[in-house]
Amino acid sequence: MNDELIDQYTDVLNKIKWDTNNFKISSESIEKLKELNNDVNFNSIDCFIKSFKIKYTYLFTKNNDIPATIKYIKEYIYNNLPKYLYLVTLGLNNYNTDLFIEDFIHGIIDICKKKLINISQENVMDIVDLDLYFNNEYSISVNLVNEIDFDVINKWINFEIVLINDNYLKNFDNDYFYNVESGNDLITYLTKLLKYFSSFLLLKNDNILILKYQLKIFQKIILNLIFRYRQNITVNQSNDSIALLKNIIVIYDYLLTLTKDQIVININKDFKKLNNDDDTISLLEGELIEYKKMIIRFFNNNVVAFLKTNINREIAFCIQNYSDDNAWNDFLRKNKSTMESIGKVLANNNLLTCYYFKIVYINTSLILKKIINNIVLNGKIDKEMIEKLKLHVHSFSYFEEIIEYNKFMDYLTLIESIHNDIDINNIKFNFLNKSEIREVINAYT
Secondary structure: OHHHHHHHHHHHHHHHOOOOOOOOOOHHHHHHHHHHHOOOOOOOHHHHHHHHHHHHHHHHOOOOOHHHHHHHHHHHHHHHHHHHHHHHOOOOOOOOHHHHHHHHHHHHHHHHHHHHHOOOHHHHHHHHHHHHHHHHHHOOOOOHHHHOOHHHHHHHHHHHHHHHHHHHHHHOOHHHHHOOOHHHHHHHHHHHHHHHHHHHHOOOOOOHHHHHHHHHHHHHHHHHHHHHHHHOOOOOOOOOHHHHHHHHHHHHHHHHHHOOOHHHHHHHHHHHHHHOOOOOOOOOHHHHHHHHHHHHHHHHHHHHHHHHHHHHHHHHHHHHOOOOHHHHHHHHHHHHHHHHHHHHHHOOOOOOHHHHHHHHHHHHHHHHHHHHHHOHHHOOOOHHHHHHHHHHHOOOOOHHHOHHHHHHHHHHHHHHHHHOOOOHHHOOOOOOOHHHHHHHHHHHO
């Protein structure tokens, strides 16, 4: 009975040329398909797939081009699935469209499966992309990857690991870390790698080996490059520490963004599933902590040292010519430029916003110490210079909140009292001790 129904159904499909550009259906054919579709003892899928099988056999029996095969499969399904759904549901009232779609796609894949799974390592990603395509476009799990020999997948991953690591060595050496663009270049490289592997990493698959391979790619490639970049950074005072700090910050911010990426979210779920580990927030957590520690360490050891060096260099001429307004204006301009360059690195980073304010405090504090030690205590400040110094110091940020400023004001009050022959015993100094007061008296009398 089924053979007879198959022949009848096939005749109608051939007559209307259903999977060609010449598809045209008559009312007579519609009525016949309605009748056949309502036969509960008959499944018409083989009749539809038969036409694909003939075309596929003709085109690809001797053609082992996997990308060309996949392209043909996608185009065939895209062009003919709507017509199939229309024809196969004629006359039906209650039906599940998803089941018909699944039958059609699986029917086509079954014909091509042997060719698609017997591949070499260079075609693994083609099959992965096809699996992901069916997942995303039709919500169908074909899972051809599970059918591939896992030795082939392992060889592919190992090949990629070696290739990517070699490429990293060629482009990221120790000297390059101090290049102001190296952090952005690494992010560009990681972004390209994640895009390349995204279909495999996003593949929904419960096979334990596939999950392990997904983790292997993320850990041995993505995490490894992030780790190596951090491990290869060396502290060298002769290099531009601000540029280096900027690179580390760029990577840290990228890691924060990456924790919200769907790939990382999926990988973390797989990791917890495989290791029964519910405590790990993210596989990136360890690197985030290390990069954060490195940023803080570089700030304290290098940025502050960089600022001290610049202030010592820039204020030297000003100290020698402390009564010259032009010398002060030149120093203030240079110091402002220095702070702006540091601010561009620190101020826009959430982690370092507080450190930016800290460096502003440090800047003012260092300058005040220089002024106190090299100008105030040199015994040569007259009444006019006291007012000039106040004016210049008041141009610095947060000056009123810094201990050195309060000592500076006590010093000026003391010096002014000496110039005006005022009894200092009647003056209360909140921030100067007896030895500091005595030092000033000796310098100005």
